[in-house]
Amino acid sequence: MIRWLRIALYTIFVLSGQTAAALLTRLYFEKGGSSKWVGTLVQVVGFPVILPCYFISRRKLVTIPNSISTADVKTKPSSLLLLVCVYVYLGLLAAGNSYLYSVGFEYLPVSTVAVISASQLAFNAFFSYFLNSQKFTPFIINSLVLLTISSVLLVANNSSERPPGVSNGNYVLGFICTILGTATYGLSLASQQLTLRKVLKQQSFKVVMDLIIYQFLVASIATSIGFFASGDWKLSKKEMDRYTPGKISYVMTLLWTAVACQISVFGSVALIFEFSALFSNVIGALGLPITPVAAIFVFHDKMSSIKCISMVLAIWGFLSYTYQHYLDDRKLNVETEKTSEVSEP
Template identity: 35%
Template sequence: MVEIREARENKTMKKILLILNLIMLSIGACGCPLIARLYFIHGGKRVWLSSFLQTAGFPIILIPLGIGYLRRKRRRTDPNRVILMKPPLFVASAMIGILTGFDDYLYAYGLAWLPVSTSSLILATQLVFTAGFAFLLVKQRFTSYSTNAVVLLTIGAAVLALHTSGDRPAGESKKKYLLGFLMTLAASALYGFILPLVELTYKKARQWQPVTYTLVLEIQFVISLFATLFCTIGMLINNDFKVISREAREYEEGETKYYVVLALIAIICQNFFLGSAGVIFSASSLLCGIMIAVLLPVTEILAVIFYKEKFQAEKGVSLALSIWGFVSYFYGEFRQTKTILNPDKDLELPQIPSP
């Protein structure tokens, strides 16, 4: 009875953890592109600075890590071990961190030249990359519904790509706009690789030690640390540190708001990375990719409301295909769950047609 009760409690805690991380992921996925674009709209020009800020909020992770350490000490569970991570896991996390730093640069470069709505639609292609790499790296199983979702999202991105210059901001060259498009697409592909790579790291880590949420936080701390170091080197080479004070004085919204925007970028983006790590730990990298894509319509609407961005017909078609893909995936999950709960009962649910 005690074991059954503990198993139920662990299952409940895992659900709560998943919900909390989904909330953090939602805040980061919607807020990060909006606040990062705000930096560029009002006079910010430093791409390396913007990429640096995406992971620079990693010291926040020390708060839950400190709480976890105090709990272990009180329970006398490894009371003298401040760090749980083994050396091989540290090296793997550092390598993922460097990839993340490069991905941050690609994403920041694209966001500097693209409207948020366009950038978000391009990033929807991340799901197809996540799905492909999840299949290769962690042997992710696919249903007809998840496959349908990936295909629909890919077609949606292709529709958008046919009219890449339709919403080019005033005064921006076609070359910069196209380069921003390609950089964003590259960022999407790379992060689609990083998500399953993180899940694979968790799986491999079980060979060396138990994988707890505290360990997940340590892994994310190291990833963000090395991503920030990577971008710091880029800032040093590009002399970004020397011009921050001048850029703050010239910022259209004022010097104080300039620093507030920088701080918000760091905090909100860290929510995204922490939420992603938690969702992968509690579920899978594919679900994380799906959730990032699910939040696309919200980001689209917010960008149109706050930044008065254009919303042409091709964006509407792309958005409709994306929503169709999301519904297809979650409908498939619903069917699978009902089948598990009622294995002897035939489900009479309508089929969603493939594209």
């Protein structure tokens, strides 16, 4: 019972965090922000907000989840060099992913970015197949096909749905970067599951916090280097002065974007720890209808017929995968009951 309460809490973190982060990131560009590196930096530098959770859970042990076997836990800890290499890899992946999404939010409506992001389930399933031996079933394949078609349909969006001042070239660039960002996010989740299972190999919830903190520490350093190397830091004061709602709103927008991103990340990694990367991604896809609907009220985004069809296909793909997860759980329960009956005297 306690475990399912944790899962419900993590799910709320993912859904609320990703929706708030998407809306706030678009708000930054909508009201006068123009630095892709600032948009990237706020997505990765917020990890200190979860440090209190780190110290609270430092000595806490939890039940080993199904995705991490006892055999993995009993093996010797990985070397420091391997841990450093893994955290650097995950950190650079997070930095690249954040930059790609930053470009997407600058040139595309929030609703378009949200629907494209539904394809991350397909990318995650693809990478999980190679990294974590994820099995493909007819329902999962159906889910991948529907989500792919859903994203492809968005290319047909007409120019009236683009943010003001966005050229044809920038619109295509935003679309491509969002697709690539979605792919790298799927790879990141699959890589995190592999790291938890094969590299960290521990049953303490502290390893989840370590994974988040060190990963985003590397991402923050990499993004800061890009921020200063690009010269965007010189324009920060000018950007703050011309921000339409004012300087205080500028700072608060960036601050709460950083907090929302980390809340979502914390929930995602915790769900990976409890189940799998694909399950965590499915929960993220569950929030698909939330962001576009919210964007209609906040930014007056239009919901064209193509975008509506795309959303329906994405939700259909999500339900297809969810049903497969239900079948897997039911099969596991039956096998567990049979094992219990055999073991009884």
